[in-house]
Amino acid sequence: MVKRSRIIYVYMEGGGDSQNLHTELRQGMRAFLEKAGLKGMLPKVFACGRRDDAYRDFKQAIKANKNDEIPFLLVDSECAVAKEHENKPWDHLKQRDHWDKPDDATDEQCHLMVQCMESWFLADPEALEKFYDQGFNKNHIPAQGQNVEKIEKEQVYKTLEMATRNCKTKGEYGKGKHSFKLLGLIDPEKVKTASDWAKRFFDKLKTTLS
Numbered sequence: 001m002v003k004r005s006r007i008i009y010v011y012m013e014g015g016g017d018s019q020n021l022h023t024e025l026r027q028g029m030r031a032f033l034e035k036a037g038l039k040g041m042l043p044k045v046f047a048c049g050r051r052d053d054a055y056r057d058f059k060q061a062i063k064a065n066k067n068d069e070i071p072f073l074l075v076d077s078e079c080a081v082a083k084e085h086e087n088k089p090w091d092h093l094k095q096r097d098h099w100d101k102p103d104d105a106t107d108e109q110c111h112l113m114v115q116c117m118e119s120w121f122l123a124d125p126e127a128l129e130k131f132y133d134q135g136f137n138k139n140h141i142p143a144q145g146q147n148v149e150k151i152e153k154e155q156v157y158k159t160l161e162m163a164t165r166n167c168k169t170k171g172e173y174g175k176g177k178h179s180f181k182l183l184g185l186i187d188p189e190k191v192k193t194a195s196d197w198a199k200r201f202f203d204k205l206k207t208t209l210s
Contacts, residue, residue: 006068008043008208011058013075014117015047016176022047024180031184036202041209043072051075055099058109062102070109070208074201077112078153087200108208111201114149117179118156122148123194124186128163131178131185135167148194 012029015021025047033042048054054075061071077092085092089110090101101110113120121128125141140163142148151159160173170178192199 006070008070008072008205009061010043010045010072010074011048011054011061012045013048013051013054013113014180015049017049018176021176021180022049025183028180028183032186032188033205036188036205038205038209043205043209051078051097055093055097058105059102062105062109065104071105072109072111072204074111074113076116076153077114077197079115080149080152081112081114081197108204111204112197114195114197115151115153116156117183118160118175119148119151119153120191120195120198121179121182121186122146122151122156122159123191127182127185127187131182132164132167132170134169135164137163137166139163144190145193147196149197 010029012025015025026045029045030042033039033045046057048057054073058071058073061069075093078096081089081092082095085095088107089112090099090105090107092112093099093110094101101107122142123144125138125144128141129136129138140159142151142159148156157173164170164173188198188202192202
């Protein structure tokens, strides 16, 4: 009998109730992870819609306890993560969302986009400029290399709105309209430089799959 190799299943927040957006999210995340050096050992990404649904699906996967599957949870932190919760994402989610860590789950299986997925976009202003082209105002985007985790979630959205409000072709940033296309375009190395939690996610993927 041929032994099946283990694979990571990432239960990711995003896509709402739209199957089209779920597909776009999976495609964007796949491109993002391939550029991060995971081509050939890509995790399987599930677009779960609402964050509560991602947590529910992750819990079900943990409970199923399949030997060839390693469930990961990936959700927005929604706010800054306290220093005492560094590398302890379940503590953050317990405090903010009242989520309990499932039995048999570990902190290494839980990952946060701090403070939201759009924070990652701000780490690569060149990709944003290339995507939006005419009318894009790069001056509204923080300088490359800045710690994007310190930017409040509402300010992240406001920054993208201000930078794209005069774009002629794509129009102003829209979460469903542009977000997952941008995810597939940004540079993972720039994201890791600007976000310690993003680096943690990539590092855990690689060590688990190696």
